[in-house]
Amino acid sequence: MVNFLARRPRNDEETQESFTDTPLVPAASVAGAALSVVIAIMTFLAALTASFALLLTQASHDWRGQVGAEMTIQIMPRPGRDLDADSRKVVEIIANFPALREARALSKAQSEDLLAPWLGAGLDLSQLPVPRLISVKRDDSKKLDEIGLRTALDAALPNANLDNHGAWMQRLSTMADVVVASALGVFALVLTAMGLAVGFATRGAMAGAKDIIQALHYVGAADSFIAGEFQRHFLRLGLRGGAIGGGAAAVLFFALGALSRHWTTSAGGEQAEAMFGAFTLGWGGLAAIAALSLGVAGLTGLTSRIIVHRSLRQLH
Incomplete structure (x- = not known):
């Protein structure tokens, strides 16, 4: 870092070349490890919520299909x-x-x-x-x-009454819509909490590197370069935490799917299977969890970049 400050680069490219060997944010730190754990937990909860909403949507479609496929005639x-x-x-x-x-x-x-x-x-x-x-x-x-x-x-x-099960279908549809809407609300709250955690961690990292950021401004580094360094750092943390949380959610549903075959022998197991199906997400569900994990990583990096950009503008 001393050699870096010994002269003032003429442009942004020279600044970036001089800075390549000196990371702006430490790659390994206690704060970074803690944030990875938080992201992993939030990703796990988000994947769990989204997966149950997906299972319930599929089960609701099956319910309505079964109920709508039959009619009942009552003879009094x-x-x-x-x-x-x-x-x-x-x-x-x-x-x-x-x-x-x-x-x-x-x-x-x-x-x-x-x-x-x-x-x-x-x-x-x-x-x-x-x-x-x-x-x-x-x-x-x-x-x-x-x-x-x-x-x-x-x-x-x-003395004959025809019941087309329309009332039951409406009730099932309303119940499923309420549960799915609640799951989406929880999903949004989890992502919001994760965004706040990333925001606090970004501001903390900026406070720890305040002198370096000021030195970079002095030698002419662009805001986009500094924000990019933070974005890459937090993107790596997001990928690590997202992979751990998403992988844990996939393993959990794989275990539930394996155990559900034994639950069907009990009354409670039959009710759980009727409610959520066989707890099997399939390849589509696993792909959704993988996409969610990547989305969490991208959101982490993007949130960090936006916060750094806003903070740097206040320094001008």
């Missing part, structure tokens, strides 16, 4: 009505609609079994007016005349 008990005959009549009506490819009428015992989770097992439901249910599967390749179906059911069976 009424005096003088034979529920078994009414069930057969519904099946005959459904056969006249090409967009409905299968109808399965539940028996009295099967309908009563559906009430067991709410009323308990072993109850005698023979005296209760338990409705009969008919599960109907739709053919998505054909358009259903739902108005015509309702009209035909009302004309033949006044």
Whole structure:
């Protein structure tokens, strides 16, 4: 550094050549190692949040596909009505609609079994007016005349109610949208916290190299050159922390995917799989985590450069 200050370079290129052997920001320092740890933690949390949002979006699409692929016809008990005959009549009506490819009428015992989770097992439901249910599967390749179906059911069976599961689909969609929006909010907060940490670290590094920065200004170094040195330093820290955090998130989801095969044997595991799927991101999810890690590194370097530029302008 003494030889560097012994003469004043004539232009920016000569300044840069004289400065190549003297890094403006130390490559290895306690502050740099701490910032790498912070970036790794923030990247891990961001990748975790984004991955769960992706899994929930995929699961929501599957839910709506399964719910929307079926319809339910409920036959209410009424005096003088034979529920078994009414069930057969519904099946005959459904056969006249090409967009409905299968109808399965539940028996009295099967309908009563559906009430067991709410009323308990072993109850005698023979005296209760338990409705009969008919599960109907739709053919998505054909358009259903739902108005015509309702009209035909009302004309033949006044005690039949058609449920197209639209209310359930709306609730599932709303729930998924709220959870995904919350995950995106957490994701934004994590990135904001990381940006603040990088900003404080950049200002601290500038304060530690204040004399060198002033000397560079004296010999005619451009602001872009000084900002570039900080950007390269913090970009390296961002790449290191992003790789560690993103790699940890990928390993975690790989482990969850492996464990999910054993969870399916329990009731809780079945519910978790129904909620989030098999915890498998696939190559697309892994690519998203890798892109997020690179984005974090780029954001780290860019944030540092912007802060250095603004601080240097205040010195002029």
